[in-house]
Structures are given as C-alpha cells and as structure tokens.
Amino acid sequence: MKIISTVRNLQEELKGSAFTPVGFVPTMGALHEGHLSLVKNAAGKCSLVIVSIYVNPTQFNDKEDLKNYPRPLKKDLSLLGGVLRQNDIVFTPDDKEMYPSEDRRAFSFGSLVNVMEALHRPGHFNGVALIVSRFFEIIDPDIAFFGLKDFQQVAIIKELIRQYKYKVRIEVNPIIREPDGLAMSSRNVLLEPRHRKNAPVIYRTISEAPALLRKDDIPDVRNHIIKAIEKIAGFRVEYFEIVDDRKLIPVNSKKQTGKGKRYYGCIAVRAGNIRLIDNIEIPLA
Template identity: 45%
Template structure:
C-alpha cells in the first residue's frame, strides 16, 4: 500500500499507471472508515485496475464549526483497516494546505435546484464545499471513475452535476447503501454513538421502510405527514429535522399524486443527541 501526503508524489505514481493504460478509480472519504467505505472500494475493485482512496476531512463543507471539530479523525486506524483488506491501494492523505494553500475558501457553483433542497436548506454553503474539494481531487488524481455511496444521494446528484459543469472526464458511480444489522445506514458519525444509541437510531430505517410500503397506496403528502407524526410520537430519542418524498432525478418535493413514469425516494435527516444522521430509500 502506497501512502502519499503530497500531490506531486501521488501524481507521479498515477502518470505511471496511465502510461500502462490502467483504469484508475477514486474513492473519496473523510476518514473514520467503516464497512460502508470498504464496500465502495470493493465496487471499485470490480471495474478498476488501480484505486486511490483519499482521506481528508474537508473544512469547507462544514457549516457548523463544532461538527467539524468533533468529526472523528482516525488516520492510523483507517490505514490499518485498508491494509488488512487490500494490499495494492494508493492512499492520498493530505494536510489542508496541500489542498487549499494559504486560504481555505470554497468556490461557488451553480448546481441549480439540486442545491436548494433538503441538505441545502439546513447546511448553508455545504455543497459549494463538496464541489470545491471534489473538483480539486479530480484535478489531482485524474481518475477514470469515482465511487460514492447512495446514503448521500443528494450529494451523488450534485457530484454528477459538478462533472457536467467542470467538464472533468470522470465517470461518477453510485453504490448501494451499506447498513448495520438493524438497518441504520453506516456513517463515520456512528462512531460517536453508543451501541444502545445505534440500536435506537435504527428507527430511521424503520420509518423509511414504512414509507416504502405505503407509497402508492395513498396520497404521497399524507404518507409524508403520517411518517412525520410516527417519528415524533413513537420514540423520544431522535429529533426529526426533515422527512421528504422527492423526485429521484430533480429532488423536487412531491406535491400531489405521483407520476408512474418517475422515480421517487424518501429522505430523512434526524439528530441523535448532537449527531446528525441522514438516510434515504427508493420508493418505486
């Protein structure tokens, strides 16, 4: 396993791979790795000759300074986990100045309506930060393919839009959500929860499955209302931030009866104490 903190060394290694016509995949992460990240690496292994895993806690995508400060940083454990499971990875673990230089600021992107739904309403500037770091990683690594989990489904659509805007030659691939035994979507933030709290947080997936079962049998807005009420009345651990049913391509919230020609997803964001959890599910 090769580990680089400087982009020059990383790029030299990638140039050698490209000269041999190797397909290079990128799995961007913020560290605190878990089985969900490994599932992305596994997906990449199926279609790529070489894989770069980036480990970088990106400051510009945090709208909450406290959340950034508390975000788990476990580089040694991350490297050990990757080494245990894969022997030929390339790791890029830069410092902030290697990515941003002296000024840590976001670029501005016109992601259109995608950026103003759900996460965009509650995390001001978040997607500009996501776009900034991924644009720079794509420029540094020059991957042929990049892999993202569908847990962050809105982000996945944002990344596809980013590639259109910047005309970077990378194929963006969405991968299935990796879940705990109780259905809770795996997240680095789960490391801040106790085993008991993780068990209670499985209620999020329970709500999504209920919505999936009811969708199409009654008015979508009524389903949304029922799920919000069930969330608030059936447990007292999680605080609901939003529950939304949206068009899976545009993320526009459903406003009336669903169109059988379109695909829809249900989205949830909730707080377990001060740990923010998100999840989603395909409805049809």
C-alpha cells in the same frame, strides 16, 4: 499499498503509472464497511485504486461538527491494508495541500440545492464541490465511487461533472446497513448508547412508505413518518421528502409523479446531537 501525503508526490506516482483504469474513492476517514464496499468495488473494476482520507473543512457549516469528526487514521490504514493491493494508493493530504490558496469559487446547482441537506447545511455542497473538483483535477480518475446514502451529494457531483466536463464516470454503490438496519455512517460511533439502540427506527419507518402510499397521499405519509420517529425521546426529524432522482424536486402529491422517473424518500434525523441521514427508493411512477 502506498501512503502518499503530498499532491506533488501523488502526481509523480501517477505520471509514471501504466495502470488503467484509475479508480478513486474519496473519504473523510473513520472508515466502516460502507467505505470498504466502495473500495472493494473499485478494486474489482480498476487496475489502480486511490483512496483519499481527508476531513474537508469547507463542507462543514458547523465548527463543532468539524472539531468532533472522528479521525482514527491508524485504524483506517489498517482496514485499507486488508483490501488494497500493493500498487494502490492512500492519499492523506493536509489542508495546505488541498487548499494552497483560498478557493472562493461559488457553484450553481439550481434545484439540486433548494431542498433537504442544502437547506439545513448552508454552504455544505459548495464545499463538497470545491474538494471533489480539486481531487478530480489532481488525480484525473477514470471512475469515482460514491455511496447512495449521500443521495443529494451524488446528484450534485454528477452535475459538477457535467458543468466542468470532467472525464470521469460515477459508480454509485447501494447503502450498506448494520444488522439492525441503521445505515452505516462514521457518525454512528458518536451516538449515545440509548440513541444508538433506537436509531434503527429511522430505516424501519421510512420502509413503510411504499405500502402507506398505496392508500394515502404524500402529505399524510410524511406526517406519519415524522410522528412515528419523533415518538422516540431525543429524536427530531429535520425533513422527510420524496424527490425525483434527477432534479431533486419534492413531490407533494402522487398526481405529480411522472413515468420514466425514479423517486426516493430521503430523511434527516437528529438523534440527540448527532445528525443521521437515510433514503429508500419509492416506486411511484
């Protein structure tokens, strides 16, 4: 694999490349099996794969979160060396490369930013849109690969592509989990041991939702899930919402569901100081 850190060198490399299609896997590093599954999927479908490692400051609304975000670059490169091919590229830019001048664009995503992560992390998705659009313009990939764990982010990137008419197709990989069910995340390594031990309660509890919804309505199920998780010392639920996968409009009654739509139960939990998200598909329509 080739390691490139400047936009100029990357574009020169791509300009002379005959490899097609080009696959792109954006990451912020601290790689785990979830990331590697995206890379392997990309390698299976694309002649050239570009993996970015860049901790994007504009998507952090919490400066401490940005400061504490893990950056094990040597380990990340070693992991990628085991799955990438000779001509594949790891792009490791710094802030000056990605933001040579201040980017003040403000995006409008309608109902997609009226719920869940957007409410609890103001400005987060504008920062995501800034960096993803920048990557798309630099790389011009044919296919971009994302994980379903970031459910709301995927919906927003699809809308970004629609608005800006980027010629890129999105591939969404299923959530990769630890053996105990916890969704893999770069933040898992930051959990206190006692919180890591109890963290599987999140997936275990939301997995009860489909069965509970056969007899109870959504508000009762939401309350059950929140109470079950918050019984664990140090755990606080920020939200549990059931939304459709298109406009992310929260559903508060089974009567509001419609045929032809897919629904997901999405949750965010504070385990001590670490924030964890997860989701499952819920058959309602």
